[in-house]
Amino acid sequence: MKIIEGFKLRKIANEYYVLGEGIRQMGFNRVLLLNDAAAYIWQEIDGKDFDAETIAQLLSCKYGFEHDEALGYAQQTVDYWLSVPLIEE
C-alpha cells in the first residue's frame, strides 16, 4: 500500500491535519485531523510502500506495544485510511 499522491500532512499549532491537494482529491473537502501516533506513522510511511505489519513495527518500536496489540491498531488504521481513502493498494 501507499499514500495516495496529493495528500499532505501539515502541522497547525499542535495538531496534525491531512490536506488533499492533488488532482485526485478534486472535490475532497474534509478536515482530517490525525493524532500524534497516526501523524508519526504517516511521516514514517510517506513515499514508501507499506502494509499493516510495517505500521505494527513502527508502533511497537515507538510506543512499546506487544506485537499482536500493535498489529490490531495497525489494521484499524489501515482499514480507516482505506475507507477515506487516504491510501491505496
Add this chain to the structure above:
Amino acid sequence: MTNEEVFIQLLRAGIWGTETNTQGWPQTIDWDNVYLIAKKQTLRGPFIDAVLQLPAEKLPPRNWYQERIKRLQTIAQENAKHHEIINELTTYFEENGIPVLQMKGVSLAALYPHPQYRDCGDIDFYIGKNNYEKAVSLLSYKAGASQVNVVKDDKHSSIFYKDVEIELHRITESISIPIYNKRFQNLTRKINFRAYGNKFRCSRNNTFPVQYNALYLFNHIWHHFCIYGIGMKQMCDWTLFLHHHNKEINLAELEENLKSIGLLKPWQMFGSIAVDVLGLPQEEFPFYTAKYARKKDKILQLIYQDGNFGKAGNWLSKKPKNYLKRKFHSLYHWCRRLVIVAKFSKRYALFTTIDYMGYGCKVVWNDITGKK
C-alpha cells in the same frame, strides 16, 4: 493596527515564506474582516497559508481556521487541475502545429513559496496573430463550445474547457495610445515561440522570455489600473517576478522600452507598493525612486477599493438594468476613472477614456442598428 495592516503582515509572510511579524497586533483581531480583504484581493491562498503558520497563541479560533483549511485544499486542487489542463492543451495545440506560450497563471505561481496556494483565475495562452483563428476553432471543437466570447478589439477569445475559462490571446495587450501601441506590438512580434520553452514544477510550461515578461506584466497591471482597477494579487505576482528575475533583466533595454510606451513614471510609482508595502528589497526593484512615495497611499487605497481587476469595485455590481441608465452609468464610471488615472498619467487617462468611450458609442450604434 488596522485590519489592512494585519492583512499585509500575513500576506508578506505568505509570499516570502517567512514568519509573520505579529508585533503591534491588537489583542483581538476581526478575522472575518481581514479574511474578506484577502478574498477581495484574490489572495486567500497565501493569506490562509500564513495564518496556519502562526504560533498557537496568535491563531484565530480553531473552527475558523478549520473552515479555511477546506478553502486552501480547494485552491490547491484547482491549481492541480490547471496544471493538467495546461499540459493537455499545450500538447494538443502543438500536435496541431500551433506553438503556444502560457501567460501569467501557473508560470507566476511557481515563484511563490507554495505555488499550489496561489488563487487560480483563468488560463491564458498567447497564440499570436498567425495561428489565432485556427487555435480558436480547434479549442471550440475540443471543448464542444457553442459560444466563443470575443473581447474588445479581438484581443483574445475565451472558451470554457472542463469548467475552466481558457483565454486564447491574439495579442498580449493593447495600448490605447496608438504610437505606444505600435511600439509595444513591435516588441511582442519579436517573441520566438520555440526559444522560450522550459519545464518546471509539474507543468509543461512555455512562457515569455524574462525581458519581455518584465515589460508585459507591468503593462498588464497598468492597463487594468487604467480601466477598472487592480488588485494586490497582480502586485504580488509582479513583486515576486522581479525578486526572482531582476538579475536576468537588461536594465538599459527595459528602461528604453518603458520610456517608449510612456510607462517609466507609472512603473516607479507602483514600485513603492512592491518595495515599501510588500517588502521587495529596494536593490531588486529596477529604477526605484522615493520621489513618488506620496503616491503609495493613493495606489493602496485604490487597490483596497477596487480589488482584483476592479471586480470588487461598486461600479460593476451597481450596474442598472435599464439600457440607457446602464450606458450613463458606464459614462459616469469612465469620467471618474479619467480623474483617478490622470493623477498618474494624464496622457493615458485621456486616451483610455477616448478609447473606451469610442468603443461604448460603437456598441450603442450596433445595438441601435442591430449589427453584431
